[in-house]
Structure formats: C-alpha cells, structure tokens
Amino acid sequence: MSPAAQILATLRQQDGVSGADLALRLGMSRAAVWAHIEELRGAGFEIEASPHRGYRLVTSPDRLLADDLLARLGPVQVIGRDIRVFQETNSTNDVVEKLARDGVAEGVVVFAEAQSKGRGRLGRQWLSPAGKGLWFSILLRPDLRPQEATRLTVATATAIARAIQQQTGVAPDIKWPNDLMIAGKKVCGILTELSAELDHVKYIVLGVGVDVNLASGEFPSDLRRIATSLRIAAGRVLPRPELAVAILQELDREYARILRGQFADVADEWEQRCTTIGQLVSIRLGDRVLRGRAEALDESGALLLRTEHGRLERIIGGDVTVEK
Amino acid sequence: MSPAAQILATLRQQDGVSGADLALRLGMSRAAVWAHIEELRGAGFEIEASPHRGYRLVTSPDRLLADDLLARLGPVQVIGRDIRVFQETNSTNDVVEKLARDGVAEGVVVFAEAQSKGRGRLGRQWLSPAGKGLWFSILLRPDLRPQEATRLTVATATAIARAIQQQTGVAPDIKWPNDLMIAGKKVCGILTELSAELDHVKYIVLGVGVDVNLASGEFPSDLRRIATSLRIAAGRVLPRPELAVAILQELDREYARILRGQFADVADEWEQRCTTIGQLVSIRLGDRVLRGRAEALDESGALLLRTEHGRLERIIGGDVTVEK
Numbered sequence: 001m002s003p004a005a006q007i008l009a010t011l012r013q014q015d016g017v018s019g020a021d022l023a024l025r026l027g028m029s030r031a032a033v034w035a036h037i038e039e040l041r042g043a044g045f046e047i048e049a050s051p052h053r054g055y056r057l058v059t060s061p062d063r064l065l066a067d068d069l070l071a072r073l074g075p076v077q078v079i080g081r082d083i084r085v086f087q088e089t090n091s092t093n094d095v096v097e098k099l100a101r102d103g104v105a106e107g108v109v110v111f112a113e114a115q116s117k118g119r120g121r122l123g124r125q126w127l128s129p130a131g132k133g134l135w136f137s138i139l140l141r142p143d144l145r146p147q148e149a150t151r152l153t154v155a156t157a158t159a160i161a162r163a164i165q166q167q168t169g170v171a172p173d174i175k176w177p178n179d180l181m182i183a184g185k186k187v188c189g190i191l192t193e194l195s196a197e198l199d200h201v202k203y204i205v206l207g208v209g210v211d212v213n214l215a216s217g218e219f220p221s222d223l224r225r226i227a228t229s230l231r232i233a234a235g236r237v238l239p240r241p242e243l244a245v246a247i248l249q250e251l252d253r254e255y256a257r258i259l260r261g262q263f264a265d266v267a268d269e270w271e272q273r274c275t276t277i278g279q280l281v282s283i284r285l286g287d288r289v290l291r292g293r294a295e296a297l298d299e300s301g302a303l304l305l306r307t308e309h310g311r312l313e314r315i316i317g318g319d320v321t322v323e324k
Numbered sequence: 325m326s327p328a329a330q331i332l333a334t335l336r337q338q339d340g341v342s343g344a345d346l347a348l349r350l351g352m353s354r355a356a357v358w359a360h361i362e363e364l365r366g367a368g369f370e371i372e373a374s375p376h377r378g379y380r381l382v383t384s385p386d387r388l389l390a391d392d393l394l395a396r397l398g399p400v401q402v403i404g405r406d407i408r409v410f411q412e413t414n415s416t417n418d419v420v421e422k423l424a425r426d427g428v429a430e431g432v433v434v435f436a437e438a439q440s441k442g443r444g445r446l447g448r449q450w451l452s453p454a455g456k457g458l459w460f461s462i463l464l465r466p467d468l469r470p471q472e473a474t475r476l477t478v479a480t481a482t483a484i485a486r487a488i489q490q491q492t493g494v495a496p497d498i499k500w501p502n503d504l505m506i507a508g509k510k511v512c513g514i515l516t517e518l519s520a521e522l523d524h525v526k527y528i529v530l531g532v533g534v535d536v537n538l539a540s541g542e543f544p545s546d547l548r549r550i551a552t553s554l555r556i557a558a559g560r561v562l563p564r565p566e567l568a569v570a571i572l573q574e575l576d577r578e579y580a581r582i583l584r585g586q587f588a589d590v591a592d593e594w595e596q597r598c599t600t601i602g603q604l605v606s607i608r609l610g611d612r613v614l615r616g617r618a619e620a621l622d623e624s625g626a627l628l629l630r631t632e633h634g635r636l637e638r639i640i641g642g643d644v645t646v647e648k
Contacts, residue, residue, distance in 0.1 A: 049396070049441070089564055118365070120526060121521060121524075122521070141611060144639075145521070145609075145640060145641070146470045146471065146518070147470065147640065149522060150522055176524075177522065191521070191522055192521065192522050193515070193520070193526075194470070194519070194520055194521075194522075195519050196470070196516075196517070196518055196520070197446070197515070197516065197517055198473060198474055198477060198501065198502075198516050198518075198640055198641040199609070199640050199641020200445075200446060200641065202517075206488045215523060255571060285469075285523070286467060294491065315468060316470075316471065316522055316523050317521070317523020317524065318521040318523055
C-alpha cells in the first residue's frame, strides 16, 4: 500500500487522529503526512483538520482508486490480492488476458472507469460509460476441467447477488447462466472466457459488468426495455467503491468454497436466487432450440433441462427465454 | 504462389518443359525463367536442362518451403490455404495463437524446421530438432462447444495415421486421446489448445509433432524407451515435404467431415485404428485414477469407460495406461 493509502486506511479505522500520531504510526514526518493529506484532498477525499480532533475523513469520492480499494478490502485469499484501475481501456477482459499470458498470478482484478469496447457474450457489445458502473475482470487459474468452468460463473453470480443485496437491500434474481436481473431487466452480466487444453484449464478470465449509477435516460432506447441499474432499482445513487469492495469480498469467499470442493453449497444458494429453475424455458444453442423445464444444476454447474420429450439434458450455455 | 513456385508446380506436372514454354505459360521473359531456375537450384532442387527435353526436376531437397508445399497441396477447403514456414520458433502453437488473436482466418498452417520450446500436453517438453520431423500447428475456428473440441483431436489422429500409412506402409496405432504409436512407442503427438467462452469455441490451435527422420541415437536416452520415428519403423529416411502434404490433405478432408456433421464416420475409422478400445486401462485425471474397460467414443469424442464398479464414465482427457 502507498503512504496515502495507509493514511486513508487509518482514517477509516479511527474517527479523528492527530498528525503527530499518523507520523509516528507510519514512520514519516508530520510534513509528509500533511503532503499526503493534500494529495488525498486533491483526489476528492474531504478531510477535516481540527486542533482538538486531528484529521477526520468526512466523505470519499465516487472514484475507483487501487490503493483505496486494497485498503478497504483488507486480507483476501485470492481475489483482489492485486488491483489495477484504468481510466479507460478497450475491454478489461483483454487487459487481463494479456496479464494471463505474461504469467501474472491468479487473483489480479482490473477495473476500468470506462471501456471503449466492453464485451458481452458472443462478442456482443457491453455499454460501459465512465463512472457509471463497475466494469472489471479477474484472472483465475483453478485446477478445473474446461467443462467445469461453469461452476465459476455460478459462484460469481451468487457472490454478486449477495453483495448487491447487502449494499442496496434489493435482491437480484439470477437468470441462468450469467445474468443478474431486477424486475425482469438485466443489471449485471458475467462473461467467462477460458484458455485450455482438452482436459485442463490454463486460465479463466471472469468479466463482470454491473450497471450501478446509470439513470434511465442514460440507456440507449433499445436497451431501456431490457436493462436497468442499481440506482433505478434502489432509488438512490450508490457509492461504487463500497459496492466494489463488497463484491470482491463475496467473490473471494465463493472462490475459496469452489477450491475446497464445496460447489454443492454454492449451487444451493444459487438455486434459491435463480428464477430460471422450475420454469418452462426455451434455450437457443447455435441454430438449435431446446424447450423444457429447468430442473436444477448438476455438479459441474450445467443446467439440467427436462425436455418436452422427457429426456434430461445437460446444458452448458446458451440464450435462455422463460416461456410465459 | 511465387513465380518460382509456379515453375516448380509446372515441372512437377510435366516431365521436361522448355524455357520458352515456361516463359509463355507464366508470362515472363526466358531470362526471368532462367533466374528462377537458378534460385530453385540454390534452394537445393536438382533441375536438369537439356536442349531436347528442356528443364526437368530430378530431385527435391528435404526442406519445407511454403511455396513448394502450397504448389504440391493444390486446392483445399480450409486447412493449408495459407502455409508459413519458420526456420526456428519457440513453439508453433504460440505463433498460431498470436495469429488467432490478430484475427487471421482459419486454415493457416505454421511449420518450423526446429522448435526451441516445443510443447506437449500439460506443459511437457517436446523434442523438435531441426529437419528431423514435422513440427506444425493449425488455426481452426469451428462452430463447436468447448466439450466437443475432442472431436478435432480424434479427427487429427485419424487423418495423420492414414497419411503415415499411405506414405510409409506402416500403420500407426492410435492411443486415446492424442498419441500415435508404432510398436508401443510414440511417433506423433497432438496438442489441442482452445480459447472459448463457456458454450462457444473462439478458436482452436492444433499442434502436431511427427518424429520423421530421427535415428535411434538422436533420441535422448530417457526418450528412447518410449519414442520412435517413422525412419526407425520404415527402415528408411522419408521425404518430409511429401509426408507434410499427405497429412494436410487428409486433415483437410477430415475437418470437412466434422463441419458437415459426419463425426460418426470419423469415429468409426478412429475406433478401428485405436488400440485403447476394448482394453483394461487406468486413466489419471489430476490426482484421481479411474480403472475400467475403454468401450467406445461418444458423439462428442469423449472416451466411454466402463469402470470397475460398472458405471459408464465419459472421459475427456487424461493420461491413459493400458493394463497388462
């Protein structure tokens, strides 16, 4: 952590701390403390200074700052050990894929305030305007077979739904395999990309897009029918750094469960949050459409579909439509 | 095709052709024809010139030359539309993966006379000395789901076994999933690497290594027990360009069958050539070992194993040992 991040972490733990205490605790001069406080103020942190109470953090800006996120996150097992924030990138998945090829360890998270070429599934575009959402990607190197990668999508959806519920009071529904929905509209998408041999995952890039603070008018008209934001759902603007930290904490917890072989526990919670289970659905797989009832997840994360002909099919991906 | 390659193609079709005919046919001066003939002689082609019979190709060098391979190959559907030859690379799979990310069309084949970091499955090293084998990789962009990628490994093994049999008279056995064996020793390995979303392959890099002309003494002692070459098996040195062309032709044919949905036909031939089917085997999957009888391939290319407990398991990869 940088000195400024250490000061921030201290100000978050303690409501009022003197420059002398900060200098002592962080092993720097009072003049250096003052310079870092000025630096933080410049970044948008409102920090009060009074002779009696010392420095107090009053408000934080709605900006993603790597040191600030690391300081808030505290110790993690894997996800968020390393956080990098870009003002703008093409696609955070592309940035993380490059890190993967360069041999970077799993757990690195790359955020972008804006993406110029945000991607959804099958190369679809993902709207990623500056400062309005959480657009990020995570590098994982789990010891899984390619067909088990769906487990990570399931765990990711569960973790993010839980974090959103904590932070906003609104519980999103999970639509299999990779969407979080509020009132029937998409609020978060997950893009799982993998590099593998036939029987062995080399690495996985988990891309996440959460529509946080878009106002209704900020969606293009073709998206307004099908997409929403947490701001619209909760009726207020949400602080993105808090939400980002809550999501990373839940993701780290779920990933640890997967690595410990406790996928069944993850799947249980997922099924409770999932509106697809129990429904009559049609699923498009390339140029084939399967219809039937979504029954459950199997142990690899695949959807078990009881087709209209009574057969049980394992479905690993595809576009799902719930039949009315 | 370059002018020199066009001259080569003509000399291969016609046993003796005058400089005047060549000049007319290729739209160049007789002096230019002569210059290209000299260029080909410089590359190792033995070309006779006589006043009566004109130019005749007597012998070709055992070198991989992109234009020569393209000229010999003739029209193909996908595989071999574009051929590139490197004197030495780290790994042809890495070269092709870079081409894939740059958006190059499927069907490109990259050969290297030598690889400094040839790779086998699970990051194992693959010995690739200069001029002794066929070390190459192919870029494919099939409309498959990741778990169907095994089909391509099956088709590749079948095509290469057939081409080797044509060219040498020796029929290799296929050892599931990705090895060709002669007299119980490995002569060819196939490394299938894929980039995918959960339900959709973005691209596949098929890497192939065929030990063609290594003499027994050219294998390190630890490999001598388990590896062999076509030269050892056939008792003679084999011309690599002919073999390369035969392999690409068979691969192109098998890939077209896969794309037409005729995987069952591919699997039939594969099963006839496969020594694993019908055997009692043990298969290592990470830290788990399954034992049972290998019964057949399923429609996705997975091995159906009847375990010692009577259950039928679908196996997608792993290290297979045939029990004695």
